[in-house]
Every structure is written in structure tokens, then in C-alpha cells.
Amino acid sequence: MLSKHQQDIARTLSWLCGWLYFTAWSLSFYPQPLLNYQRRTTSGLTPDFPLLNVLGFTCYTVSTAVFLYSPVVREQYAVRHPVSPEPTVRFNDLAFGVHACIMCVVVYSQFWPKLWGWKQLAGVKRQANKTTLGLLWGSLIGVAATIVVVLAQNSHGNSRDASTWEWLDVVYSLSFVKVLLTVCKYIPQVLANFRRKSTTGWSIVQQLLDLSGGALSLTQLVIDSALQDDWSGLTGNPVKLGLANISMGFDIIFIVQHFVLYGPVEEVHSGSEVVQACGRDDERTALLVRGGSAV
Structure with a gap:
């Protein structure tokens, strides 16, 4: 058990890591659109990445906002996690999500060059592949199905037990959609770089900032769980844990592609x-x- 002085230091470190990861991850959304603007084309960037990002960060933002401000969901979370009833979600998570949504929409809009006053170059891919579209629709249907189940159980007045689906499960479904899309959004770009034997059009600065943000986010989550003396805080916030590890793994792949295999x-x-x-x-x-x- 940490002493009061140690707890104060840990809380300060958690706050610092939170805003540092927010800064690093937030800044990571600027190199790609700035590179596109400088080149006046999205050549080299797959449309699947920003499109999946739009839905993914929308889910992330909604789930984070609900965890922070919904008394019903917070109560349900406390019942399922009696040892550490406080969700390990912070305001900087919400601020990051809102900013990320906006920047993802900006990047995706760049695939329509007329909106930006650019000339439309031949051979630039602007349509996401069928797998990506299937993931988008499948994710939306999955969340909708979870909502229907919760509404059906509430309408029958089912008592709360281990088998009862609650609004907390809807929030978790949004979280898992974000994790799923995070895994899938990088794959088309990795394959595109491999086929072209080049990372041209793909910002490596974005990945360096993303790697830093992921490490800081994971550090904050570990500190928060240690403060609660309950490591279920890690599993209680699967989206944050999943995002940090998945993002860092793909960041390393892109760094190897850029600096070792094909570039710089x-x-x-x-x-x-x-x-x-x-x-x-x-x-x-x-x-x-x-x-x-x-x-």
C-alpha cells in the first residue's frame, strides 16, 4: 500500500502523463494532413485509414463522455468493480477524442481534392476497400444489436444479475469497436507500403508522436491502477489498454518500414x-x- 506522500507523487505523475500523452497524440494528427497539403495530394495514403479513424474515434469519444458524465453507467461500473469503483477515464481522454474526431474528418476530406482546390491526379485511390466497408457496417450493426438487447431486458424489468445486459455493455461495445478498428485501420497502409516498397505519402512524424503517446497513455493507466491497489482497472478500461499496445506495435512496424526497409x-x-x-x-x-x- 502506498503512503500518502507516494500517492500524491503518483497522482501528479498520472496527471502529467495524461496531458503529455494528450499532447503527443493530439500533435500526431497534424503531420499527415500537413504533408497532404504540402504535396497537394493524398497519393501514398490509403483512404481506409482516415475512414476507419472517423468511426473509431467517434466511438471512443462517446464511450469516454458516458464514462465521465453518465450517473447510470458510473453506478453500473461501480457494481461490477467494487474494489475500484471509479473508472480509470480522465477528462484528457475526452478532450483527445473530440480533437481526434475533428482531425480525422479533415484528413478524410482531403481525398476530395476539389474541396481543397487541388488538381485531381490520376491513379490516386479515393475509395475504401470492401473489407473496410464491411467492418464499418458490421461495427454499427453490432452496437445497434447491443442497444436492442439492453432495451429489451429493461422493458421486461429484469433484475440486475451477472447475466443482465446493461448500458455499461453498450459503452463497452463502443470501446471494443474502437479497438477492432484500430487494429484494422493500419493493415491496409502496411500492405500498401509493402507493395510500393516505399513510405512516400505516409508521415513518419505522425508515427513517432503516436508511439510516444501510446507509451505515456499506458504509463498513466498503470499508475492509476496502482493507486487504486486493484489491477482490474486495466481490464476495466480495455479500450485505453488495447489502444496503447496495438498502436505502439504498428508504430514500430511503420518505423522499421521507413528507416530500415524503404527509406528514409x-x-x-x-x-x-x-x-x-x-x-x-x-x-x-x-x-x-x-x-x-x-x-
């Missing part, structure tokens, strides 16, 4: 033309993206 890659901009210079083994090869011809 620098881009030179000349007027309205986008030129990429690929430097591997000190070999400089300039490719003119527009029209796909070599310079």
Missing part, C-alpha cells in the same frame, strides 16, 4: 509538381509523381 524518403516540391527523392544506400532517384514519368 524526402520529397522536393517544385511549383505544382511533386518530386520525391528516394535515398537508399546513398542512391538518389528523383521521380515525378505527376504522370508517373521519371525525371
Whole structure:
């Protein structure tokens, strides 16, 4: 059991980690749209990533807001976690979710170049694949089905027991959708980089910030659980635990792709033309993206 002084230090560290991860993760949403704007194209970025992000962070934001401000859900959580009745969700989680939703919509809007005054280049993929669309619809149907079950049980006046579905389960369904989409959103981009043998158009700065944020988020969750002297706080907040580990795993894959396998890659901009210079083994090869011809 931690002493009062140790608990005060731990709470301060938790608060610091919370806002540091919020800062790192929030900043990670800017390099990609800025890179797209600089290049005036989304070439190299798969539309599946921002599209899955839009729904994923919407689920994350809603679940976090409910955990923070719904007395019903907080009471149900306390009943299921009597040792640590306080959810390990903080206001910085909600602030991060709202900001993330907005930035994901911005990035996805860049796949319509006319909205940004860009010329529409040939060969730029703008439609998500069928698997992605299936995941989106499947996730929505799954959450809707959970809501129907909860409403049906409440209408029959079922007493609360271990088998009863509650609104807390709806919140958990949103959390699991976010985790599922986080796993799936990276896969098309990993495969696209592998097929192209390049990370051009994919911001590595975004991944470095994301890796830092994931590590800090996980650290805060561990500290909060230690303060409660109950490690079920980790499983009680599966979305935060899952996001940190999954994101860091894929971040490492992208870092290896960029710095070890295919790059690093620098881009030179000349007027309205986008030129990429690929430097591997000190070999400089300039490719003119527009029209796909070599310079």
C-alpha cells in the first residue's frame, strides 16, 4: 500500500502523463494532413485509414463522455468493480477524442481534392476497400444489436444479475469497436507500403508522436491502477489498454518500414509538381509523381 506522500507523487505523475500523452497524440494528427497539403495530394495514403479513424474515434469519444458524465453507467461500473469503483477515464481522454474526431474528418476530406482546390491526379485511390466497408457496417450493426438487447431486458424489468445486459455493455461495445478498428485501420497502409516498397505519402512524424503517446497513455493507466491497489482497472478500461499496445506495435512496424526497409524518403516540391527523392544506400532517384514519368 502506498503512503500518502507516494500517492500524491503518483497522482501528479498520472496527471502529467495524461496531458503529455494528450499532447503527443493530439500533435500526431497534424503531420499527415500537413504533408497532404504540402504535396497537394493524398497519393501514398490509403483512404481506409482516415475512414476507419472517423468511426473509431467517434466511438471512443462517446464511450469516454458516458464514462465521465453518465450517473447510470458510473453506478453500473461501480457494481461490477467494487474494489475500484471509479473508472480509470480522465477528462484528457475526452478532450483527445473530440480533437481526434475533428482531425480525422479533415484528413478524410482531403481525398476530395476539389474541396481543397487541388488538381485531381490520376491513379490516386479515393475509395475504401470492401473489407473496410464491411467492418464499418458490421461495427454499427453490432452496437445497434447491443442497444436492442439492453432495451429489451429493461422493458421486461429484469433484475440486475451477472447475466443482465446493461448500458455499461453498450459503452463497452463502443470501446471494443474502437479497438477492432484500430487494429484494422493500419493493415491496409502496411500492405500498401509493402507493395510500393516505399513510405512516400505516409508521415513518419505522425508515427513517432503516436508511439510516444501510446507509451505515456499506458504509463498513466498503470499508475492509476496502482493507486487504486486493484489491477482490474486495466481490464476495466480495455479500450485505453488495447489502444496503447496495438498502436505502439504498428508504430514500430511503420518505423522499421521507413528507416530500415524503404527509406528514409524526402520529397522536393517544385511549383505544382511533386518530386520525391528516394535515398537508399546513398542512391538518389528523383521521380515525378505527376504522370508517373521519371525525371
